[in-house]
Amino acid sequence: MRAVDGRVWLILPAVSLLAVAFLVPVGWLLSRAFTFPEPGLQNFALLWERPVYMRVMMNTLVISAIVTPVTVLLAFPVAHLMAHGSARLRRWLIFLVLVPFWTSLLVRAFATAILLQRHGVINSFLIGFGLIEEPLPLLYNMTGLLAGCVQVLLPFVIFPLYSSMARIDPGYMRAAATLGAPPVRAFLRVYLPLTLPGLVTGATLVFISTLGYYIIPALLGGARQQMIAQLIQDQIAAFGNWGVAGALSLVLLAITGAMVALLHVTVGLKEIAR
Amino acid sequence: MSMTTRRTVLAGATAAAALPLGARAQGAMDLKGTTVVFASWGGAYQDAEKVSYCEPFAKATGATVVQDGPMNVAKFRAMASSGTPDWDVVDITGGFLEVAAKDGLLEKIDPKLVTLSRIEPRFVHEYGVGCIVWSYNLGYSTTAFANGAPTTWADLFDLKKFPGKRTVLDQPVASLEVALLADGVAPDKLYPLDVDRAFKKLDQIKGQTVFWTTNSQSQQLFVDREVVAGIILNGRVYDAAQKGAKIALSWEQNIQAVDYLVVPKGSKNRAAAMRLIDTMTVAENQAKVANLIAYSPTNIEAYKTIEPKLEPWLCTTPENTRKGFIMSQLYWRDHLKDLTERWTAWKLA
Amino acid sequence: MSADGMTPWRLLRGTLVIMVAVFLLAPLAVVVIISFSSAPFLQFPPPGFSLRWYGVLFSTPAWTNALWVSVQLMVPSSIVATILGTAASYGLVRGRVPGARLITACLMLPIIVPGMITAAALFGIYRGLGLNGTLTGLIIGHTVLHIPYVVAVVSSALRVQDVQLEQAAATLGAPPWATFRHVTLPLIMPAVMSSLLIAMILSFDELIVSLFVSSARVRPVAVQMWSNLLGDFDPTIAAIASVCFLFALLVMAADLALRPGRTQGIG
DSSP: OOOSOGGGGGHHHHHHHHIIIIIHHHHHHHHHHHHSSSSSSHHHHHHHHOHHHHHHHHHHHHHHHHHHHHHHHHHHHHHHHHHHSOHHHHHHHHHHHHHHHHSOHHHHHHHHHHHHSTTSHHHHHHHHTTSOSSOOOOSSSHHHHHHHHHHHHHHHHHHHHHHHHHTSOHHHHHHHHHTTOOHHHHIIIIIHHHHHHHHHHHHHHHHHHHHTOOHHHHHHOOTTOOOHHHHHHHHHHTTOOHHHHHHHHHHHHHHHHHHHHHHHHHHOSTTTOO | OOSOOOOOOOHHHHHHHTSOGGGGSSSTTTTTTOEEEEEOOOHHHHHHHIIIIIHHHHHHHOOEEEEEOOOOHHHHHHHHHHTOOSOSEEEEEHHHHHHHHHTTOBOOOOTTTSOGGGSOGGGEETTEEEEEEEEEEEEEETTTTSSSOOOSHHHHTOTTTSOSOEEEESSSTTHHHHHHHHTTOOGGGOSSOOHHHHHHHHHHHHTTEEEEOSHHHHHHHHHTTSOSEEEEEHHHHHHHHHTTOSEEEEEEEEEEEEEEEEOBTTOTTHHHHHHHHHHHHSHHHHHHHHHHHOOEESSGGGGGTSOGGGGGGOTTSHHHHHHOEEOOHHHHHHHHHHHHHHHHHHHHO | OOSSOOHHHHHHHHHHHHHHHHHHHHHHHHHHHHHTBSSSSOOSSOSSBOOHHHHHHHHOHHHHHHHHHHHHHHHHHHHHHHHHHHHHHHHHHHSOOTTHHHHHHHHHHHHHSOHHHHHHHHHHHHHHHTOTTSHHHHHHHHHHHHHHHHHHHHHHHHHHSOHHHHHHHHHTTOOHHHHIIIIIHHHHHHHHHHHHHHHHHHHHHOOHHHHHHOOSSSOOHHHHHHHHHHSOOOTHHHHHHHHHHHHHHHHHHHHHHHOTTOOOOOO
């Protein structure tokens, strides 16, 4: 076992940049939660007294909690095929995943709205083929929001997951088969755990990213799909209330930290990490 | 406080408007070497302002005007509270004007440099000069209502007679007023708003409502036939109709709002900024803006040079002024915060 | 996974992948089709065919300048973010750092903290440093914002990566840098490349920090689009989106064409 080695210094550039260009300015701004307009905890008291803030916070968490598993589930087969298909197929899949990414999020959100409309392509298709009578409400509700978020966040799960899957030694699965494990069992007990680092990374990225969204809910979601980032924005932009904005951000940070810790502890990296 | 009083055009205004642009300047071309930064909302609107206000100003004074933006309230706040703003003249909404003035973010308008008499008194503020007037109107789809269109706000809430989805701006501002007007409250009895009554009325259409946040969204919803009626800005309806969309509006009970030109506190080019604002007050320049993008002038003399085809679309014609009223900026200055919270909670319920 | 057998799974997998493919590509197709629309709205299906929006795009300096600014912004910021992030990941996962978990969490902060806060904070600090409205200011901001993504992806790859390979190289006498260059780096290259591309794309799409830090002269595409979105809204936006899509297509196609015989990954 090696002692702390020179490789530690590799983290210095990133951490220094982060400290100077992020931690200091943002820390100062967040500290306004305790100092604006006067020193004290009144901003947090406000959040406690006015239920609307915590309700929107809960709403945001629930939305993230829905988006994350859906994205992971859809990402899994794609990453799997990428990792275990032919090199050519892998290229095409990488292409498939990255190319939409290059198209602006705003424009894609509008395009998704166009597809999901009452008189849009999907509904026209379903009605035209007689599968439904009335158009389905696919937009300006949770469905629309889900479609938008998943579309944008799929690559964030696919790549870490692919990365993990590509490194899995096929020897493990062969060994499992040799030892008599049925395919499903081998998959669940051997393969899946080996993909966990990538899976947890992807899931965490999706969860955290969704928490901060406001453009997609504004364009594709409905009245019930309100998210906290919009409120934080309102506080700064409309009211100049850095104190409440800072307080909301700190609460968001705390909850996010707790969720991520929970995710890592339950699904955990403990068996993979040293 | 009441914003429904109307003032007739002052005889003096006519005389003042006849003054040439450079009359109040100390002499033409005396600002050579000065750069004034003009910030607005971008797109065709800012292009129109550039052509109508900034270019004549630059030509007459020799100053250089740089366009910046898009206007962003948070950015404006950060800039103005720092004491060294990057922007010298900014186009802001009336709602923000009151808040910004209260928070000490603006320079007082200098009446020695800006010809305030050209502008309708109701559009003149201690800290800003109104440049355009726009309104929240009842917009509706002409295909959905080929026989018998909705005309009043009450019609917006009548789901039986005018069935279909609605669109409402995702903010309490104007939406609450609309609800109260629909419930029978007269414009001069609106403020202070009976908020409970407004939300109760809004509950009637909440299930059928799609909320819009950007202007483009409001247009898109009609074009896509997602909604058949709603609260929409007059300029957006004009724009959409020009492009062939099947949409029209009603001027009944139109709720007017004003955009102002202001100078952020601490601007290094205060005097030059004021003179740029003065250029904006000239009737011909205001007419240019109206002709380009159908926003209403604050200098009534401008109507002399505005193309007649635009008049049905403008808020400050005598007819449309009579049918509508200006929203209370002061009320919203004091209640925006609380009512925004309540709006958020109401949407979630 | 073996090359044969498990047909029901393969069928399911194939179906799901096709569904995801359609899901990802459909909006793209809509965007491209609309960019050729003759109508001044985002209307689908478009009533007619026209190239006018492309005409507007290429004749408007605002857009061509914006594209150039975006390129100048995303390339350096993503490269620096990838280098710093990869180095940090390596140090955190392989080096025995006390408090590695805490440091990693700190490195993730730019994703968690709401964009508005980061943007306002940077704007405030930059004022004193004269960095607002400069490319440098934007590059620094974007680099900091995207390091977490690199760290996440590369760390994940490093953790699965068998450390014994590196230890073996060290036992055989290879100095640390050589081990990294010849053993570790090639093995984590897919992750590093992915994170580089992700950082580039995120930078291209980034709106909030850019909105605050940019000025009329130094303005990336995302801010230009936002400014249009607030006001007039027509298929010019679809045209620029399609141009970017085309660009990405060409880059990917070039990659496909230039390396046909590359060996398959493990398995």
